[in-house]
Amino acid sequence: MTSHSTNGKFSPPPIFYIIAALLLIGGISFGGKILNLLPSNSNKIDSDAVKDSISQGETLFFPKDGTPTKLQATEAFTSGNYANARALFDRSLQQKPNDPESLIYSNNARASSHNPLKIAVCVPGNADINGSREILRGVAQAQQEINTAGGINGRLLMVEIANDNNDNKTAQQIAESLVERSSILGVVGHYASSVTLATADIYNQGKLVAISPISTAVQLSNKSPYVLRTVPSDYVSARALTDYMLQTLKLKKAVVYFNSQSDYSKSLKGEFSTAIALQGGRVVGEYDLSNSSFSPNQSLEEAKQLGAEVIMLASNTGSLDRALQVVQANQNRLPVLGGDDVYSPKTLDVTRQQGRGMVIAVPWHILAAGSENFASRSRKLWGGDINWRTVTAYDATRALRTALRQNPTREGISVALRSPFFAASGASQSVSFLPSGDRNAPMQLVQVVEGNRSTYGYDFTPIP
Structure with a gap:
């Protein structure tokens, strides 16, 4: 991970970090935002909460995964100081490298001033914190590799994180918000099959592609030409x-x-x-x-x-x-x-x-034949082994990347993914889809x- 110098910037006294750490634990912030994750059984969410549930780098959904420096980074991001934000996110990653939220936000800070291509990833938040981390690791690794290689046709990839708490109504309102924002070209999500089913009609009407890395229910097969998955049914x-x-x-x-x-x-x-x-x-x-x-x-x-x-x-x-x-x-x-x-x-x-x-x-195992290369790369990045949820999230992001290269529009992405000739390089095998939108892969x-x-x-x- 590259470290970026902050020479010439104000360096807070040690007491700042003690106070910031206490604020992180308490779920309080200033400037940047720390979102106290909503209860997973929350049945309603207002428009302000929807806004706070989607972040490019302004809100920490997983503050305990980072450091006090991570909070400083969100403040810099919120104020539009993207160079400093990136340096601070990278500094936090040096202390806690196994933090996909920070890696995504670091890449977003890098991309913000360069006409990026935008996608979103929806995670279950408090309903399954480990599941959220696993998905974010896959998306973060794909984004890091894409941007390190120069982006997509010269444009860097920005990923917005959306926390739906695995709740149908919350997810529907988040999906509506993503559909309304024309800059969002694709979605990786959602988590539970019931949540993906609840949002499918919204993505269909908005003609926004959503690729779930987790949802396996057979009811999703042929549900919508805009809803696919990188996990077999x-x-x-x-x-x-x-x-x-x-x-x-x-x-x-x-x-x-x-x-x-x-x-x-x-x-x-x-x-x-x-x-x-x-x-x-x-x-x-x-x-x-x-x-x-x-x-x-x-x-x-x-x-x-x-x-x-x-x-x-x-x-x-x-x-x-x-x-x-x-x-x-x-x-x-x-x-x-x-x-x-x-x-x-x-x-x-x-x-x-x-x-x-x-x-x-x-869908995947780290010791299975053909997994060695990706397992080695991910272990180097995260400092430990990953599981199948990280892989299917990685593959969903890679599929969107391949479609974006062909035509960086919502309809262009849908057409590319639905082509019988579509294939994207995944973690261990090629990513392609059946006419039903299901992943063409074994278990x-x-x-x-x-x-x-x-x-x-x-x-x-x-x-x-």
């Missing part, structure tokens, strides 16, 4: 898991755990049930993790009495804790399968030995095994 995941169950495990009866409040969870459950039935298997029981009276032990006993041979976890992030209680209660008695939301450090941490042998379908199965890559004694490892 639940149709692909369900069939990969079904094939493993029937052909590798040689088992035919499954019990499914899902969340009836999640479009993603219901989609994966439905696709798995259909896939297993088409190949001669059967789902003998379904249990709703959102039910207040849910009992992991009781449900497992009932499922075994019904002849269940395999546990399928179609849980979403919000119901992961209860899904992991099922794994613990199972005590390795039945094989466990899971969708991509089960792929989390929490899974390894909570289940430990009880999770050994679990098989999960994900990777990974298994929980004993290992030392994580700090939990167990790791996710690719199944060849």
